[in-house]
Amino acid sequence: MxxxxxxxxxxxxxxxxxxxxxxxxxxxxxxxxxxxxxxxxxxxxxxxxxxxxxxxxxxxxxxxxxxxxxxxxxxxxxxxxxxxxxxxxxxxxxxxxxxxxxxxxxxxxxxxxxxxxxxxxxxxxxxxxxxxxxxxxxxxxxxxxxxxxxxxxxxxxxxxxxxxxxxxxxxxxxxxxxxxxxxxxxxxxxxxxxxxxxxxxxxxxxxxxxxxxxxxxxxxxxxxxxxxxxxxxxxxxxxxxxxxxxxxxxxxxxxxxWHGAPYLGLGAAAVGFFRTAGGGLRYRNTIDAAGYVTGTRSLARGVPRAGDGVTQEAEPLDRETLLRERLMLGLRLAEGLDLDEAARDLDIARAEAWSRPRRRSMELLMKSGGLAVEGARLRIPRARRLSTDGIAARLF
Ligand code: SF4
CATH class of the missing domain: 3.20.20.70 (Aldolase class I)
Incomplete structure (x- = not known):
């Protein structure tokens, strides 16, 4: 697909x-x-x-x-x-x-x-x-x-x-x-x-x-x-x-x-992200607008690399890091996220995505009303949505 x-x-x-x-x-x-x-x-x-x-x-x-x-x-x-x-x-x-x-x-x-x-x-x-x-x-x-x-x-x-x-x-x-x-x-x-x-x-x-x-x-x-x-x-x-x-x-x-899709960032200070065999790569362009314009004149074709004249930073991200980001971003949505689907997409074994510490945190959050779990779908109940970041961080 x-x-x-x-x-x-x-x-x-x-x-x-x-x-x-x-x-x-x-x-x-x-x-x-x-x-x-x-x-x-x-x-x-x-x-x-x-x-x-x-x-x-x-x-x-x-x-x-x-x-x-x-x-x-x-x-x-x-x-x-x-x-x-x-x-x-x-x-x-x-x-x-x-x-x-x-x-x-x-x-x-x-x-x-x-x-x-x-x-x-x-x-x-x-x-x-x-x-x-x-x-x-x-x-x-x-x-x-x-x-x-x-x-x-x-x-x-x-x-x-x-x-x-x-x-x-x-x-x-x-x-x-x-x-x-x-x-x-x-x-x-x-x-x-x-x-x-x-x-x-x-x-x-x-x-x-x-x-x-x-x-x-x-x-x-x-x-x-x-x-x-x-x-x-x-x-x-x-x-x-x-x-x-x-x-x-x-x-x-x-x-x-919020769904963790790749994005092509262009321009001074732009951030981009794409998937790689090991997980993904996030790059950040220089924040110097004039330097950016000059840097693009000699920019070689290919993957962004720190020091290529435009890219300030290129950060490889492993799969587990990407899964944590999916949790952080997906839980911002009213629909929440499907943890099985995210694990499949990131090529992470189900047992790893539903690791024992993560399941334990889920149980505690469910008891305190901070999380709803229906099948593989995780959602933050509306009364707790202002605390989304803190709740998501507990599932890391
Ligand atoms: S400084 Fe510019 S980008 Fe920032 S809030 Fe004001 S108008 Fe928007």
């Missing part, structure tokens, strides 16, 4: 650096970006990497960042065409998503992106209250977010929005009301993330010095549950810890990650 493949293209520039963001992105004015030069570098990397992914069927392309809606649609279109040509057996309905920031998305820009081949737009709205947007250091206000969303919806593409909850002083009802207003605009998908304070960000530094007010854990949990209740009442499925979709509209790209 042909394995599905997911392609991720990283665009590492933004107009401003948000104080909570730990993604690789550099504050740069739009006119200072070499739009075509970066696209050409991606095409060179694709040409070098494609062999490692031969025989796969391309199921999705995702432009993330950074702010890919800053990219000239013409340049983005050339990357889409090259990917579809490189994998001619691509699914006819390949999902092609671009993240978009309201500061660089209006109706005309959304239409150009769709013309370039994008069929799904994921808009970083984050909040529908101006004071919260200011706290988050966003350059847009609520009217701009609304304009971006209506422009995106007008194209007929599938549209998702990102929302951040658990902001200091934010009542849970407010977060739920924002989620409801967004979905009522006609979105088919919403990602709702609790604000997390990451080291190395401006918020991380402020929190370290005790200068950032933080929401209480209980308030974050209440907001999570309020959003869930509101969106489920509107017919959306809470299919992953942070993601909701109308039936049949989940992000296929992200489902690929």
């Amino acid at each position: 042909t394995r599905p493949l997911h392609a991720y293209v990283h665009f590492p520039w933004c107009l401003e650096k948000c104080p909570y963001c730990d993604f690789v992105s550099y504050k740069t004015p739009r006119e200072a970006i070499d739009h075509d030069g970066y696209a050409d570098a991606i095409l060179r990397e694709l040409d070098a990497r494609r062999e490692a992914f031969e025989g796969h069927q391309l199921a999705s392309i995702f432009f993330g960042g950074g702010t890919p809606s800053l990219w000239e649609p013409r340049a983005m279109g050339s990357v889409i065409r090259a990917l579809l040509q490189a994998f001619p057996s691509a699914r006819a309905d390949v999902e092609i998503t671009s993240e978009a920031n309201p500061t660089s998305l209006d109706e005309a820009r959304a239409a150009s992106l769709v013309e370039a081949g994008i069929n799904r737009l994921s808009v970083g709205v984050q909040s529908l209250a101006d004071e919260r947007l200011r706290l988050l250091g966003r350059l847009h206000d609520v009217p701009m977010a609304m304009r971006a969303l209506s422009g995106a919806i007008a194209t007929g593409a599938r549209v998702s929005a990102d929302l951040i909850f658990g902001l200091p002083g934010q009542p849970p009802e407010e977060a739920a009301e924002h989620a409801a207003r967004l979905v009522d605009l006609g979105l088919d998908h919403l990602s709702a993330y609790a604000l997390t304070i990451e080291q190395g960000t401006r918020f991380g530094e402020l929190a370290r010095r005790g200068k950032l007010p933080l929401a209480e854990d209980d308030a974050i949990c209440d907001a999570f549950l309020a959003i869930e209740a509101t969106l489920e009442a509107r017919g959306l499925e809470h299919y992953e810890v942070s993601n909701y979709a109308r039936p049949g509209q989940p992000s296929r790209h992200n489902l690929g990650y």
Whole structure:
């Protein structure tokens, strides 16, 4: 059977650096970006990497960042065409998503992106209250977010929005009301993330010095549950810890990650993964955008190797490590994961997957209500989904 493949293209520039963001992105004015030069570098990397992914069927392309809606649609279109040509057996309905920031998305820009081949737009709205947007250091206000969303919806593409909850002083009802207003605009998908304070960000530094007010854990949990209740009442499925979709509209790209599928990462700071005889290989590209462009000029064809001018790190992963990752990612899904199926796919003996220590941990978790096991399927009951990472780690 042909394995599905997911392609991720990283665009590492933004107009401003948000104080909570730990993604690789550099504050740069739009006119200072070499739009075509970066696209050409991606095409060179694709040409070098494609062999490692031969025989796969391309199921999705995702432009993330950074702010890919800053990219000239013409340049983005050339990357889409090259990917579809490189994998001619691509699914006819390949999902092609671009993240978009309201500061660089209006109706005309959304239409150009769709013309370039994008069929799904994921808009970083984050909040529908101006004071919260200011706290988050966003350059847009609520009217701009609304304009971006209506422009995106007008194209007929599938549209998702990102929302951040658990902001200091934010009542849970407010977060739920924002989620409801967004979905009522006609979105088919919403990602709702609790604000997390990451080291190395401006918020991380402020929190370290005790200068950032933080929401209480209980308030974050209440907001999570309020959003869930509101969106489920509107017919959306809470299919992953942070993601909701109308039936049949989940992000296929992200489902690929959660199912442990291979992904071709392209661009500065992109991460890729493919299966090997011993398990798999994960590679991370250099985060230096200019160095990446230069590095692709002499990139040899074949498997990514640390020091090849583009790859910063290439990490071989054995089968047991991959199984632990499947548990960590699969348990994020409402459907959970089938441990027998994962073991078969990874060529791991059933007895190893259901090892004595793992079965013991399962029993303890089942007793405490942290895990449900039906046949070979493992799931985290909805009341415990906010603790997914901790529960999954106990099954390692
Ligand atoms: S716009 Fe997005 S990627 Fe850019 S800094 Fe803000 S959160 Fe990070």
